[in-house]
Structures are given as structure tokens and as C-alpha cells.
Amino acid sequence: MSRLWKEFSKGLWKDLPPFKLVLGLCPVLAVTKTADNGFGMGLAVIFVLALSNMLVSMLRKLIPAKVRIACFIVVAASLVVCVELLMQTYAYPLYLQLGIFVPLIVVNCIILGRAEAFASKNPVHLAVADGLGMGVGFTLSLTFLGSIRELFGYGTWFGMQVMGDWFQPFTFMIEAPGAFVCLGLILAGMNTLTNWQRKNKGLEAITGPVHDCKSCGMCATKPGM
């Protein structure tokens, strides 16, 4: 039980996908204009991630090592098609808002990264816990970034008016530059926090999270990367 909780909870803070692992940046930047868009995208990712981790873990003894990445992609793509069809039926306005980023969940590095790094090496229950934890962490991060951008960009939160009449909307925040700068500042904030904690423990400062593409797991397909 404690192992199960450990695998679930690491996605919530220690390995928080967008802010600590710096994975899957495109949806993080693109769909966080408002908090509810971020939240909806997060739910779709939880669905795909938990089920793909489950399926990959169930199939891990059947999948030959050489074609494993192709198999992971097929699993993820089938689940994404399910999500697309479900969203078209039950959440059509959200589907239109997220646009091209719903099919692009397939190439979100978190899905393949977790399949490669965790689900293909661990039993089903741990893989599902890992997928759920990472998915929830991803959703919370997207909602957080979306809240900040919506609050300053529109003066609202989940569509509710928060700022008074005096508030002049800060259009920069809802456009592309705002997304980049905001995410950069959040990462810097996370680093400051980590370094402050490390300093209290008497450790040296670090400059992480270092994003060098190696964390997405794809490079594992090729020796020498």
C-alpha cells in the first residue's frame, strides 16, 4: 500500500511533470489561456496516461524490446482516438477550444516517457498509480498556470469575475509571449524553492530542471544518444 502511495504521490510534487521534469511543454503553453481549458486538457491526459500505463504494463511481457516504442505509440494513439470521440460527444465546446492539441496528446512526451521509463518495467497496479499521479500532477500544473494567465489576462477565474472594475486586462498574458515568460518564471520559482530547501539542509545549489530532451525516453530507442 505504501509503495502504491509512493508511486502515486511522486507525480504530485517530486516529479511534477511540466515543472520538475519539463515534459510535454506544448499543451502546457498552448491550452492554458484559461483555467478551465487547462483543467479539461489535464483530464484528457489523465485518461490517456493511466490507461496507456495499464495496457503497456499488461503487455510488457508480450512486446518485443525492438519494436516497443512503435507498440507504445499504437496504444497511446488508440486511447487518444477514444478521447477524441468521447469529447466530441460529451464536451464539444471544450473539444473546439483545445483544437489541434487533442490529437497531439499522442506525441506528448509524458505518455511515451512514462510507458518507457515506468510502465514497461513494473506491475499493473504500480503502473496505474504512476499514471494517475503523473496525470493529476499535470492537471494541477495546467490549472495553476491557466489560473494565473486567466486572472491577469481576463480578470476572471474559471469564468467568474474576480477583479473589480478598475482592472485593465493584461493582454500580454493570454498571448504566446505571456505563456513562455510565465512558465519560465514558474520554473525559476521552483528552482529558488528547491535551492532554499537544499541550502537549509546544507547542500549545494542546483540549476535544474535541466531539459535536454533525454527525459522524454525517445532517445532510449537509439544507442549512443
Place this chain on the structure above:
Amino acid sequence: MDYFVLIIAAIFVNNIVLAQYLGNCPFIGTSKDSGVAMGMGLAVVFVATLAAAITWCVQKYLLAPNDLNYLQTITFILVIASLVQFVEMFLKKAVPPLYRSLGIFLPLITTNCAVLGIAIICQREEFSLVETIIFSIASGVGFMLALVILAGIRERLDLARVPVSLKGTPLALILAGLMSLAFFAFKGMAS
């Protein structure tokens, strides 16, 4: 003239990274060195163009006549994944010098959302085959441009004294934001 507008729009106005938020992982991940950035950019131009042209044909002659549009995502990603494998094998055998410079980037490209993104945008905008090819080359060039500029800036920043918490990815993201702001100036030139 229309094609000219399409090219300008895809490279500058709707730049694939800085305005459409696609391909951010390789944009941040491979922009530490301008040589690497150039290689990655060329590989993306090459693969994205091939992928968009092939997926356009698949959609037109295979999926649409058989009413299988809901299989678009899964078909496209499989086409791209096999295409990348094929290109890699072909380059290794036929053009070894090119393989040495682009080879290491090819496996990364399967999960580059710019490639799948360009293919899907071409479908959603209902481009013809010629427009698809022109648009995907221009988008790829836009990606390369953004990547090479960011790599140039980051190389210069290596010697600058930056607060320790901002070093690396956070600073790269803020720089990308400023570049995106600069590219905003092209808004209204073409749509």
C-alpha cells in the same frame, strides 16, 4: 502571389513555435548549440514536408473515401513513425554524410509535435497538395529560424552571469517569450 502570402504567414506571422506553440520540447532541448540547432531544424524541414505530403495522400485516397476520418490521428502517427524509420535507413545507406549530420535527430522527430501538428493543420485548413507542400516547407523553415536564433542567443548567454535559479530552461523560456513578442510585430502582414 497567394503562395507567397502562405510562405510569409507560415514563417513569420504564424510561426510554428512562437505563435502556435508546437514543437517546444526540441525547441528548448536542442537550442544550446547553434550547430545542433541547425541540424535539428533541417531534419524537421525534411521530415515534416515528406510527412505532410504522404499523410495528405493517405487522407485523400484512403481515409476519406472509406469514411474512416476518425482514424486520422492513429494513421498519421503510424505513417510518421514508419516514415522516420525509413528515412533513417535510406540516409544511412544512400547518403552517409547527411546521415552523420542529421541521423541523431531523426528518432526524436517521431515525437516532435510540430511534424504531426503540421500534417493535421494542413488537413484542417483543407489545403491542396501543392499548398500542403509549400506550407510544410515554410513551417519547417520557421521552426529552424526560431531554433537557430534562440541557440545564438543562448550561446552568448553562456558567459553572462545569471541568477542561479534562472539558469538553463527558465531563462530559455523567458527568451522564447521575448522572441515571440518580437515576432508579434509581423501580425497583420498576412493572415
